Amino acid sequence: MRWQGWGVTDIGRIRKINQDAFRLHPDLNMWVVADGMGGHAGGEVASQLAIDTIGRYVDQHHTQSGPPHIEDRETILWGALEAANRAIRNQAREQTEYSGMGTTAVIVYISEDATSQAIIAHVGDSRAYLIQNDAMTLLMRDHTLVEERIELGLLTRAEASTHPLRNVLTRGLGIESTVKPSVSTHSLQPSDTILLCSDGLTKMMNDEEIFNVFRQHNHSLKEASQQLVDMANRLGGEDNVTVVVVGTET
Numbered sequence: 001m002r003w004q005g006w007g008v009t010d011i012g013r014i015r016k017i018n019q020d021a022f023r024l025h026p027d028l029n030m031w032v033v034a035d036g037m038g039g040h041a042g043g044e045v046a047s048q049l050a051i052d053t054i055g056r057y058v059d060q061h062h063t064q065s066g067p068p069h070i071e072d073r074e075t076i077l078w079g080a081l082e083a084a085n086r087a088i089r090n091q092a093r094e095q096t097e098y099s100g101m102g103t104t105a106v107i108v109y110i111s112e113d114a115t116s117q118a119i120i121a122h123v124g125d126s127r128a129y130l131i132q133n134d135a136m137t138l139l140m141r142d143h144t145l146v147e148e149r150i151e152l153g154l155l156t157r158a159e160a161s162t163h164p165l166r167n168v169l170t171r172g173l174g175i176e177s178t179v180k181p182s183v184s185t186h187s188l189q190p191s192d193t194i195l196l197c198s199d200g201l202t203k204m205m206n207d208e209e210i211f212n213v214f215r216q217h218n219h220s221l222k223e224a225s226q227q228l229v230d231m232a233n234r235l236g237g238e239d240n241v242t243v244v245v246v247g248t249e250t
């Protein structure tokens with residue numbers, strides 16, 4: 001089974017710079033999206049630094065003694081996000097114009113032992129979805145204030161979608177000296193697709209609209225990824241938008 005990824009990032013129709021970033025690592029079976037924040041170019045620097053650090057860290061640990069086991073892969077992703085957190089904080093300390101910069105990151109790392117498994121790790125509100133023939137499933141929970149309130153039963157999902165504080169993160173890379181990533185493992189079928197995206201997509205389109213794009217473009221994941229970005233822009237393009245789509249298309 002050969003998993004392949006496509007990525008598209010776009011500045012959107014309102015913002016003056018694109019602080020999102022993505023990276024495809026087909027050699028590692030790993031794909032990453034990051035959404036930076038902080039003025040004076042800090043957001044751009046933070047998301048790039050996160051992407052670079054994660055790639056380097058996983059590459060070093062992946063190749064040391066051959067492809068690692070699932071538990072080891074989860075530990076590696078955890079370590080990669082901690083390393084990215086340190087790298088961002090160090091840079092912000094050295095160059096005060098970057099003080100306060102931060103970023104989200106979401107990673108999918110696919111293992112192909114007996115069967116394919118997707119390890120998802122994230123910090124922040126960039127998302128990972130599993131897309132199958134008849135359903136689209138969110139594989140993680142946003143690290144946001146509204147998500148915490150939903151879990152406590154204080155808000156419904158519908159109320160959260162229009163809540164004024166819906167973009168406030170509770171965790172991000174570079175924000176605090178320690179970071180607590182969320183990591184989970186999911187079985188994959190050959191016909192499955194993984195979508196990673198920044199909130200520039202999910203602010204403009206709901207899950208059903210996103211799923212419809214995959215239904216209409218199921219012959220080409222590359223077309224589906226471009227179509228998602230185009231639609232987010234047609235619907236207003238309020239933020240930078242980034243999508244990475246991973247599947248077994250040949």
Ligand code: CA
Nearest residue numbers: 035199200239
């Ligand atoms: Ca964003």
